[in-house]
Amino acid sequence: MKLGFDAKRAYHNTTGLGNYSRDLLKILAAFYPDNSYVLYNPKPKKVDRLSDYKNLIEKLPDSFLNKKFSSFWRQGAIVNQLKQDKIDLYHGLSGEIPRNIKKEGIPSVVTIHDLIFVRYPELYSFFDRKIHYNKFKYAAQNADKVIAISEQTKNDIVEFLDIDASKIEVIYQGCHSVFKEIATSSEIEKVKSKFNLPEKFILNVGTIEERKNLLSIVKSIKNLDVHLVVVGRKTKYYDRVLEYVKSNQLTNRVHFLEGVDLKELSVLYQSAEIFVYPSIFEGFGIPIIEALYSKTPVITSRGGVFPEAGGSDSYYVDPSNIDEFTNAIDVLLKDETKRNDMIEKGHKFVQKFNDEVIANAIMKLYKTVLNEK
Known part of the structure; x- marks a missing residue:
């Protein structure tokens, strides 16, 4: 043909x-x-x-x-x-x-x-x-x-x-095959060093716009002992997020990365403790797939398309409920067994893609x- x-x-x-x-x-x-x-x-x-x-x-x-x-x-x-x-x-x-x-x-x-x-x-x-x-x-x-x-x-x-x-x-x-490749420990250390990242962090990937709802994650970690790494193109909404970060003394814990190539992004997924995706609405949600292939547990929005991408073993919350997000992040950070169970089942589910x-x-x-x- x-x-x-x-x-x-x-x-x-x-x-x-x-x-x-x-x-x-x-x-x-x-x-x-x-x-x-x-x-x-x-x-x-x-x-x-x-x-x-x-x-x-x-x-x-x-x-x-x-x-x-x-x-x-x-x-x-x-x-x-x-x-x-x-x-x-x-x-x-x-x-x-x-x-x-x-x-x-x-x-x-x-x-x-x-x-x-x-x-x-x-x-x-x-x-x-x-x-x-x-x-x-x-x-x-x-x-x-x-x-x-x-x-x-x-x-x-x-x-x-x-x-x-x-x-x-x-x-x-x-999703791109790079997210299915296992990063070496030296690759992980190299990326963390390049972007000056902490040993442990949670990750968000996607355009920094209102629909993606990044501000909810930033608010949810205010009283948690955790770093957030954000990778995405900035829009005017970024100014609102940054204002909240600065006014709540979160500058040292919220890391906005630029100049991240695909291989580095795949390493970031594999390095993260949790991938958090609080979008209000998507046609599908490719970052969820990328995270599951990377063997990273996912917290995302309840309803809509998200269960199609995340399967039955991702963690779903109301994207407008900050307390739910805070609790979900806190629960998974403290429960390694639950994270590992989500990783195993999520990776099995994502093979359909x-x-x-x-x-x-x-x-x-x-x-x-x-x-x-």
Whole structure:
């Protein structure tokens, strides 16, 4: 098969949608090497993490005008290039497909990660909400199949986009293979030394924004004897968190790290006593998966998508209840036996997100779409 992909995020985003795109492309290339995977990139790449795979072929816009107006190319004019390249099926990896792709008879699949802009409109501008909604609605209506990355997202697509549930397939995300590698003691010491970290700490990973709810963790450790390490891109919400840290004399116990590469991040997961993820809402929650693969016990939010990612043996609390968070952290820090039990069961649970499972599910869906044509 010759498969086409929207590769904007794969070549330009270092987190989130970029990671999803790259990880999926890599596992398809590895487990189904006889296919050709054509990656349509609107602009010269900023991120180069796919060059090791010879069957991943990058394609840029094919004319001066398409290069100059690359966003319009990606939304519509790309279809002519797909036809010229004789693409069997096109996969929009981030909630979008080109206009007229259905009219031109090219089978398509789209992945929708979440509809947070509908659930929490206050986090987005009016115009961003309208743009996201129109793109996602069009893609869900016109693609042959929709991939939702969780049951939570599937339910939201049905409710908010009015798409028939039979058109939607839940295929979970995995995570980068680096989180499955066991760090050596020297690697752990090297990372701790580089970032000047204490011997024991709890960890939070994710963009420092209001929805991720970092302030709840900071408040929860105020009266505990524990250090918190935070890895994530800063937004305006960071200023609120920092103000609380400073006003409550927590500067020496809350560590904001920058310049952390993937390998170092994997070492941080393995070094942490607990991973704490108090997000209010997610489409899935990849950091939870990363922690479970790293054999680190997880405390996360009760309800929503989080049990899908964390399984039955993670520790769930009300994300708005500081006392619950404090108690959960305190209990796990004091109970090594419980932590070890959570580690063993969590690592067993997370194997359902292994690369081969995901690759097989994706390829099965592609073949279903093509067989129905």
